[in-house]
Amino acid sequence: MATAKSKSIRKREYQGYLYILPWLLGFTILQLYPFIQSFYYSLTNYSIMASPKWVGIQNYVTLLTNDREFWNSFTVTWIYTLYTVPGKIIMALIIALLMNRNMKGINTLRTIYYIPSLFGGSVAICILWRLMFMDDGIINALLSVFGLPHVQWLGNTKTALPTICMLEIWQFGSSMVMLLAALKNVPQDLYEAAELDGAGAVAKLVHVTLPQISPIIFFNVIMQTINALQAFTNAFVITKGGPLKSTYLLGMKLYQEAFSYYKMGYASAISWIIFGAIMVVTLLLFRFSSGVVYYSDAGEF
Amino acid sequence: MSESKKRRVRISRSVINVLITVYGLIMLYPIVWMFFATFKKNEEIFGSVRLLPQTFDISGYISGWKGTGGISYLTYFLNTFRIVVPVTLLTVMTCALVAYGFARFRFPGKKILFMILISTLMLPNAVIMIPRYSLFNKFGWINTYMPFYAPALLATYPFFIFMLVQFMRGLPKELDESAYMDGCGTFRVFTQILLPLMKPALFSAGLFQFIWTYNDYLNPLLYINSATKYTISLALKLSIDAESVVQWNKVMAMAFLANLPLIILFFSAQKYFVEGIATSGIKG
Numbered sequence: 001m002a003t004a005k006s007k008s009i010r011k012r013e014y015q016g017y018l019y020i021l022p023w024l025l026g027f028t029i030l031q032l033y034p035f036i037q038s039f040y041y042s043l044t045n046y047s048i049m050a051s052p053k054w055v056g057i058q059n060y061v062t063l064l065t066n067d068r069e070f071w072n073s074f075t076v077t078w079i080y081t082l083y084t085v086p087g088k089i090i091m092a093l094i095i096a097l098l099m100n101r102n103m104k105g106i107n108t109l110r111t112i113y114y115i116p117s118l119f120g121g122s123v124a125i126c127i128l129w130r131l132m133f134m135d136d137g138i139i140n141a142l143l144s145v146f147g148l149p150h151v152q153w154l155g156n157t158k159t160a161l162p163t164i165c166m167l168e169i170w171q172f173g174s175s176m177v178m179l180l181a182a183l184k185n186v187p188q189d190l191y192e193a194a195e196l197d198g199a200g201a202v203a204k205l206v207h208v209t210l211p212q213i214s215p216i217i218f219f220n221v222i223m224q225t226i227n228a229l230q231a232f233t234n235a236f237v238i239t240k241g242g243p244l245k246s247t248y249l250l251g252m253k254l255y256q257e258a259f260s261y262y263k264m265g266y267a268s269a270i271s272w273i274i275f276g277a278i279m280v281v282t283l284l285l286f287r288f289s290s291g292v293v294y295y296s297d298a299g300e301f
Numbered sequence: 302m303s304e305s306k307k308r309r310v311r312i313s314r315s316v317i318n319v320l321i322t323v324y325g326l327i328m329l330y331p332i333v334w335m336f337f338a339t340f341k342k343n344e345e346i347f348g349s350v351r352l353l354p355q356t357f358d359i360s361g362y363i364s365g366w367k368g369t370g371g372i373s374y375l376t377y378f379l380n381t382f383r384i385v386v387p388v389t390l391l392t393v394m395t396c397a398l399v400a401y402g403f404a405r406f407r408f409p410g411k412k413i414l415f416m417i418l419i420s421t422l423m424l425p426n427a428v429i430m431i432p433r434y435s436l437f438n439k440f441g442w443i444n445t446y447m448p449f450y451a452p453a454l455l456a457t458y459p460f461f462i463f464m465l466v467q468f469m470r471g472l473p474k475e476l477d478e479s480a481y482m483d484g485c486g487t488f489r490v491f492t493q494i495l496l497p498l499m500k501p502a503l504f505s506a507g508l509f510q511f512i513w514t515y516n517d518y519l520n521p522l523l524y525i526n527s528a529t530k531y532t533i534s535l536a537l538k539l540s541i542d543a544e545s546v547v548q549w550n551k552v553m554a555m556a557f558l559a560n561l562p563l564i565i566l567f568f569s570a571q572k573y574f575v576e577g578i579a580t581s582g583i584k585g
Contacts, residue, residue, distance in 0.1 A: 015487050016406025020414065023399040023462065026455025031421055034432035041431060048435060098321050101314075111571065112325040115332060118563050122516035123534040124556035127541055128335050131549060136347040138334060145350055170328065177574075222423070230427040233518045237538060254427055259523065264431050271427045278425055 041268035048262055059269035069245065069253065070270070076161060077250040081228040083165040089220055092175035097209070099176075100183040110177060117173040126237035129167045130154065154239055157246035164234050164247055175220050182216040183209065211294040218285070218293045225281050230254075230274055250274055332560075339554040346549050361550035362558070368536065369543050372528055374555060377536040381515065384449045384532060389511045391453035392461060393503050399456045400465035401491050405477060415466075421459045426519075434523055448524045449514070461506040468502035469495065504573045512563060533559045 017024075042059055044052035063070045095113060099106060119125045132138050133153035140150045153163045190208045199207065210217075232251035235241055241248035250270060258267035338346050339361050340354040366374045403415055437448045456462060472495060480490045496503070518534040525531060531539070537559060540552050567574065 012481075012487060013407050016402045016408040016411065019402025019406070019487075019491075020399050021402075022395045022454070023402075023418070023456040024414075026452065026457035027417065027421065029436075030433065030452055030455060030457045031424060031429060034429035034436065035424065037432035037435075038428050048438060095321060095324070098317055103314075103318060107571075109321065109325055112329050114574070115564075115567070116328060118512065118567050119332075119560055120512070120516045121518070122559070123518050123537045124559040127537060127552060127556050128331060130541075131338075131346070131553070132331060132334070134347070138346075138350065141348055141350045170331075173328075226423055226425055230425050237518070251427060254430075255519075258431055258434075264435070268431050271425075271431065275425055275428045278423070282423065 046265040084168040087169040096179035114173040182213040361554035365551035395456035396461040404469035
């Protein structure tokens with residue numbers, strides 16, 4: 001009887017495979033296969049019309065040694081990442097810390113800050129940005145009210161990239177809501193204990209608050225970095241990569257090589273360089289975080 | 302705490318309140334400005350700091366709605382919903398099934414498979430974009446909406462699976478056990494017991510998928526090439542590229558209309574947004 005019962009339970013456990021089947025198929029066909037295929041393409045000459053022709057590492061060699069545009073895009077993408085990821089997180093953290101107490105109207109405020117994230121990198125908002133930062137646009141008009149000189153935001157190679165970064169940083173609201181939720185979960189007794197030890201506001205922030213929310217910050221940094229390194233829409237809609245390719249992100253170069261020039265093999269090589277960059281950054285972040293990020297449990301299930 | 306210190310704390314608190322409110326309003330200003338710009342004449346949009354239009358002129362909406370090349374925004378909106386609604390429903394359904402499989406069953410290889418699932422969270426779209434395009438091209442799916450439906454049908458959204466697994470792990474397993482005692486099968490346990498309890502999480506997942514698909518530009522750009530099948534994002538991009546002199550009030554009117562469904566959705570389901578972000582750590 002007992003064995004019969006446990007057998008039927010065993011049988012039931014195997015039904016799990018049935019439920020995860022859609023994902024198993026999806027993972028194999030739409031993720032794993034394209035992932036491997038992409039690496040293969042990167043070693044070939046491939047336009048969608050004809051079958052791929054093996055060229056070995058030639059695409060990578062050309063990219064790294066013979067394509068000025070690539071190094072420009074590579075630099076532009078890193079600058080974009082280094083502006084937007086810390087910019088967003090720091091902004092989100094400051095506002096979340098200031099909002100983390102019992103105050104009236106907190107829900108309304110949280111809503112206001114969240115709204116920009118709602119629209120994300122939609123074309124509608126990119127167009128709005130382009131209009132606002134035009135030479136005779138609202139931003140320059142506001143500057144003149146304060147007696148400040150006009151800036152050629154999108155027409156100047158020095159300011160075009162920061163202007164696009166601003167659009168990304170403007171959407172810090174979702175990170176903020178996330179951090180705010182994490183802050184609410186910091187156990188109160190930790191603060192009480194710190195106070196007993198004579199800790200001031202700064203000490204409490206450094207020794208209690210930040211370590212407690214560090215996993216969320218860490219998760220945010222990683223996901224934002226992955227997104228930033230392959231960013232596309234903002235630059236494509238607002239500046240089309242210009243002026244003088246100063247906003248020509250790797251994501252844009254990848255798109256144009258693949259879908260304007262049909263150099264799919266070459267574009268795949270670019271995508272693997274993006275992937276490599278993501279892996280390096282993620283590994284470095286994990287390394288760095290092992291001493292800094294604090295986990296209260298090992299997370300077993 | 303002494304009286305004067307208390308007062309200092311109170312004053313500094315109200316200063317902070319004012320600061321973050323003002324800063325929040327500055328953050329919101331572009332959207333407000335956008336709304337009023339839709340009623341302005343082209344000349345009024347430029348070189349002026351006035352927020353309100355001189356007259357509320359709705360001609361931007363009327364001429365903008367007609368679109369370009371004889372295709373109106375009605376078509377673009379309908380096309381967008383033809384993608385977004387099925388994608389959202391399919392994603393929620395299949396991700397919930399997969400999450401059930403991971404959260405409630407102990408089968409060999411589960412740990413490894415779950416680790417693979419988590420690692421695909423970090424798989425950049427840039428890497429799989431080209432082979433996927435080539436695959437869908439072989440299937441004859443270019444210029445159809447299948448490239449949007451297929452990933453939703455096959456649950457390739459690890460974010461949502463992870464989020465739903467986390468939620469399901471919080472539901473007591475005794476519920477399942479007692480239903481098994483009563484002779485329920487696993488599918489009935491899922492549909493009759495767990496799904497109703499998961500409503501908030503399902504709703505959050507659906508909302509995010511709706512918004513992301515709605516705002517998406519890259520995938521429609523890759524897969525849709527005839528104007529009758531264009532989504533709103535493609536149509537908006539076309540509207541600033543097609544004409545040599547852009548009628549900005551027209552463009553702003555349509556851009557604002559494009560945002561409107563999201564604004565309505567957000568205000569009618571705010572609770573789920575905040576809960577969704579807070580519980581899953583999802584980026585919105």
